[in-house]
Amino acid sequence: MTAPAPAPPAAPGQALSAVPGLPVPRGPLSEQLVAALRRPPSEAPPLPGRLPAGTDPLGEDAQLALYTAYELHYRSFDGVADSWEWDPGLLRLRAALEDAFGRALRGAVPGGDDVDAVLEPLLEEPVEPSGTAHHLQKEGTWRQMREYLAHRSVYHLKEADPHAWAIPRLTGQAKASLVAVEYDEFGGGRGERVHARLFADLMEGAGLDPAYGRYLDLVPAVMLANVNLMSWLGLHRGLRGALVGHFTAVEVTSSPGSRRLAAALDRLGAPPQCALFYTEHVEADAVHEQVLRRDVLGDLLRREPQLAADAVFGVQAYGYLEDRLGDHLATCWRAGRTSLLAPLPEPPGSPGAPDAG
DSSP states (O other), X not given: OOOOOOOOOOOTTHHHXXXXXXXXXXXXXXXXXXXXXXXXXXXXXXXXXXXXXXXXXXXXXXXXXXXXXXXXXXTOOTTOOGGGGGOHHHHHHHHHHHHHHHHHHHHHXXXXXXXXXXXXXXXXXXXXXXXXXXXXHHTOOHHHHHHXXXXXXXXXXXXXXXXXXXGGGOOHHHHHHHHHHHHHHTGGGOGGGOHHHHHHHHHHHTTOOXXXXXXXXXXXXXXXXXXXXXXXXXXXXXXXXXXXXXXXXXXXXXXXXXXXXXXXXXXXTOOHHHHHHHHHHHHHHHHHHHHIIIIIIHHHHHHOGGGHHHHHHHHXXXXXXXXXXXXXXXXXXXXXXXXXXXXXXXXXXXXXXXTOO
16 A cells, blocks of 8 residues: 655644643543643642552553653643743652652663673664564555654654753763764754654655644653653753663664665655655764764763763663563554554545555
8 A cells, every 4th residue: 555645734844843732641640730730830739749659650641741741841832831840849740750760660671881782782783673663664554654653753853852961961072972963963054954854744744743742642651751761861960871871772773773664665655755854864873873882972981981880771771662662563563453542543635544454
């Protein structure tokens, strides 16, 4: 089956400048938080400073609440007072969510302090490739591709923003090289080449709404956790080593995956504008991974060798959450059901998706 015709393009910059509405709650924590954010901090009921017993730190309610709290540092939400960003009550709730999230992640990965050993497997192409990008390249359907793009939209429409928080926390070559990588991520001074803009163009070509935050209510916790990890590491100076380790892992694995996803879009007959986001990453990230490994992470650890264990954690936590997402997608698609919380609407003029099991 070939891809449907793209949706009419949005006005330049319109999609990425959008401010989303508050999300639909998924449990008591997110319900309390969303209800509070609808009012000024001085008029809102107090937020809980601890999590109820039995709260799943990786579950829908906790991850949405954490994502919502973090989003106040990005675009925020329509109608939410700016004063909520640093409200002490909100920060207490966020700290409780972060503590539970961090403990869950540290308990799920082996740890260690050998950075080269944890990065080496990521640099090698497996003999028998597997994973989501390989599935989409070889046999994925258009419906599955569109779902994948909706999942990734919660990050790619603010791509590289969380890692930019590392800049003021680095010095010397590490700072200079990270800025050089971020300069590429933000389009090299050209607004139309900003990677978030390229992803919005991809979404338009795929018949998806490119508005910032449009699919938040459909994206499950298993994907939100990937974005929350970046925000958590980025917002804490003490986790700068983990943030740089995370960014390095992202760039090391990006180029091969992007090559497969570009091939998948071509196989599915997607409009030409769709592949540009991924073809851009094939070349750029092949360079970025070397810069991050040698000049950012390498220089940081020469200056602050005590951060090696944090860097390892950043790499491992990235891999753990990506594996969880990949397992979720594979399980849902094998069962013939949507991987989102609800199916995506078919785009206008779509011929349907008879092969989208």
